[in-house]
Amino acid sequence: MSSSFWPRLKSFSQRSASRWLGRRVWWLEPEFPIVSFTFDDFPRTALLAGGKILKSQGAAGTFYTSLGLMDQESPSGRIFSLEDLQNTVAAGHELGCHTYSHSHAWDTPPRAFEKSIEENQQALAKIMPGQKFMSHSYPIGVPRPATKRRAGRRFGCCRGGGQTYNLGPTDANCLKAFFLEQSRDDVDAVKKLINLNREMSGWLIFATHDVCDEPSRFGCKPGFFETVVRYAAVSGARIMPVGKAWEHLTAKFNS
Numbered sequence: 001m002s003s004s005f006w007p008r009l010k011s012f013s014q015r016s017a018s019r020w021l022g023r024r025v026w027w028l029e030p031e032f033p034i035v036s037f038t039f040d041d042f043p044r045t046a047l048l049a050g051g052k053i054l055k056s057q058g059a060a061g062t063f064y065t066s067l068g069l070m071d072q073e074s075p076s077g078r079i080f081s082l083e084d085l086q087n088t089v090a091a092g093h094e095l096g097c098h099t100y101s102h103s104h105a106w107d108t109p110p111r112a113f114e115k116s117i118e119e120n121q122q123a124l125a126k127i128m129p130g131q132k133f134m135s136h137s138y139p140i141g142v143p144r145p146a147t148k149r150r151a152g153r154r155f156g157c158c159r160g161g162g163q164t165y166n167l168g169p170t171d172a173n174c175l176k177a178f179f180l181e182q183s184r185d186d187v188d189a190v191k192k193l194i195n196l197n198r199e200m201s202g203w204l205i206f207a208t209h210d211v212c213d214e215p216s217r218f219g220c221k222p223g224f225f226e227t228v229v230r231y232a233a234v235s236g237a238r239i240m241p242v243g244k245a246w247e248h249l250t251a252k253f254n255s
Helices: 006-018 044-056 082-090 110-126 144-154 187-200 222-234 242-254
Strands: 026-027 032-040 060-063 095-096 158-162 170-171 175-179 203-207
Touching: 006 144, 026 032, 026 060, 026 242, 032 242, 044 060, 044 082, 044 222, 082 095, 095 242, 110 144, 144 158, 158 203, 170 175, 187 203, 187 222, 203 222, 203 242
Parallel strands: 032 060, 032 203, 060 095, 158 175, 175 203
Antiparallel strands: 026 170
């Protein structure tokens, strides 16, 4: 038996459990296609390059923030400063929660993971009174079912991965997202997904980390990112931050 069999089986089991358990299902049927752009870990280049590109198209993004990482170096580059946080909000972008300690979504016990969410919220309230996180994204791995339930009680929606759009029965505790770095050498594949999202009138959430000329394996180059943003803008989709998109899509259920 191959030495890689058991790790692959473990990964498959975790992904299956995360996908099918701990769900909070909403029926999403947008009246027009929506595209959201999100940045995990919030390296400085996400705002300085990615955020600037979005604003050039009159759009805003969602920056998933781990306040315990502020001002630190990371695999995706220098992490945001307090001034960056303030500039993000001032530019009309949205802050999202990524846990205080950048906690691994599967390896961290659910109670400890929720504690890190609470710590992140408290830290934000201390340094930026009146601000709040509009949604959550899971760091590093797929979330445990119990973690999904705990996070889902604190946010309208939480974001994972999945490399596709959201439409119809949708798990609000783990929205699907497409990580751009996985196709950063194939912009046509990204354009095809934008076209499909337009045809299906779905909600496509893009995710990445750093945006710079020499990106980490978690990021992409500014030219690539700008091409994707421009294509989304002319596709007929509305570009909205995750929290605002969720409020729009669920307004009829909450009225």
